[in-house]
Amino acid sequence: MSMNIAVFGLGSMGYGMAQSCLQAGMNVHGFDLVPDRVARFVEEGGTTGTFAEVASSLDAVVVVVLNAAQVEHVLFGDDGAVAHLHQGAVVKACATVPPEFAKEMERRCAERGIHYLDAPISGGSVKAAIGQLGIMASGSASAFAAAEPILEATAETVFRLGDTAGAGSAMKAVNQLLAGVHIATMAEAVTFGMTQGIDPNTVLEVISKCAGTSWMLENRAPHVISGDYTPHSQVNIWPKDLGIVLEAAQAAGFDAPITETALARYREAVEMGLGGEDDAAVAKVYAAQADLTLPGTES
Known part of the structure; x- marks a missing residue:
């Protein structure tokens, strides 16, 4: 039988993961607070039905929401998912959350006979859409086994980091430290170059061939x-x-x-009203402070 799963959170990452599972031949139910995303997913092959209608038949729930509060709401809030799943089903939790929170979710799922895989993701929306994410996972052998088809469908590399939840989220914190700092540093370097009369495109062209490059520079500077x-x-x-x-x-x-x-730079960007923009927009914080005009913002 084809694996029957639900994906909660059809944002840029969750939508791509849901698509990858569809392409792997799974029955995929997509749920999101934005109805248009759900409708679009159904048009592309997603399976219909409310969660109440399909919950008891699900083999897995994949949670790709923003934060710990949303994960807890999906799993244990009013009419939360875990209470409706059959024993032996697995929750694959992909949000970036504190390690201690992941451990608590694993414990609460286990009380209901549900496996929990602490499985934060990395790679961006493009890799999500083609099933080539990096997944930093930890959990029991049973949780890994239950989630294996989903891992195969969505990941290029699965890092198996331990037999209990928490280790995956701890590694994701290390990744996010580097990624967040690198994006802010990209913005600082590009705008610093502008103060020295160097066009941003030239910065990217030169530095991408030099020791100062990073994946984030090469990925975000084009934005x-x-x-x-x-x-x-x-x-x-x-x-x-x-x-x-x-x-x-x-x-x-x-x-x-x-x-x-x-x-502090990201908080300044949010205060400037940039929170919903691509994270490369942190460059606008530097530009505003230096009275620079970034490409595409010319009056």
Whole structure:
């Protein structure tokens, strides 16, 4: 029989993961607060039905929402998913959350006989759509086994980081520290170059061939150069994710001043009304402070 799954959260990442599972031959039910996303997914082959109608037949629930509060609401809120799943079903939780929260979700799922895989994702919307994400996963052998078809459909690489939840989310925090800092540093470097009379496109052309390059420079600088801030990954993500990093660092007695500085830039971007734009829009914070005109913003 084909695997029967539900994907909660049809944003840029969740939609791509749902598409990848469809392409792998699964029956996929998509749920989102935005009705148009659900309608579009059904038109592309998603299976219809309300969650109440399909819950008891589901083999897995994939949760691709924004934060811990939303994960808890999907799983254990009013009419939450876990209460309706059959024993042996698996929850694959992909949101960036604190490690201790992931452990708590695993415990609460286990009380209901439900497997929980702590499975944060990385790679962006493009890789999500073609099933080539990196997944930082931890959980029991049974959770991995139950989620295996979904992992195969959505991931290029699955990092198996431990036999209990929490380790996957801890590794995602390390990734987000680097990714968030690198995006902010990309913005700083590109705009600094502009103060020195160097066109952003020239910065990208040269630095991408030099030791100072990074994946984030090569991926995000083109957004600044084109002046296109259509969100593939929103500015709004970073105050939450870097906040998780700093929370974990504080609990460990660890000082993370570079993360703190990057976080301040994202918070400034949100205050400027840029939260819903692509995270490369953090360059606008630097541009405003230096009275620079970025490509695509010329009057």
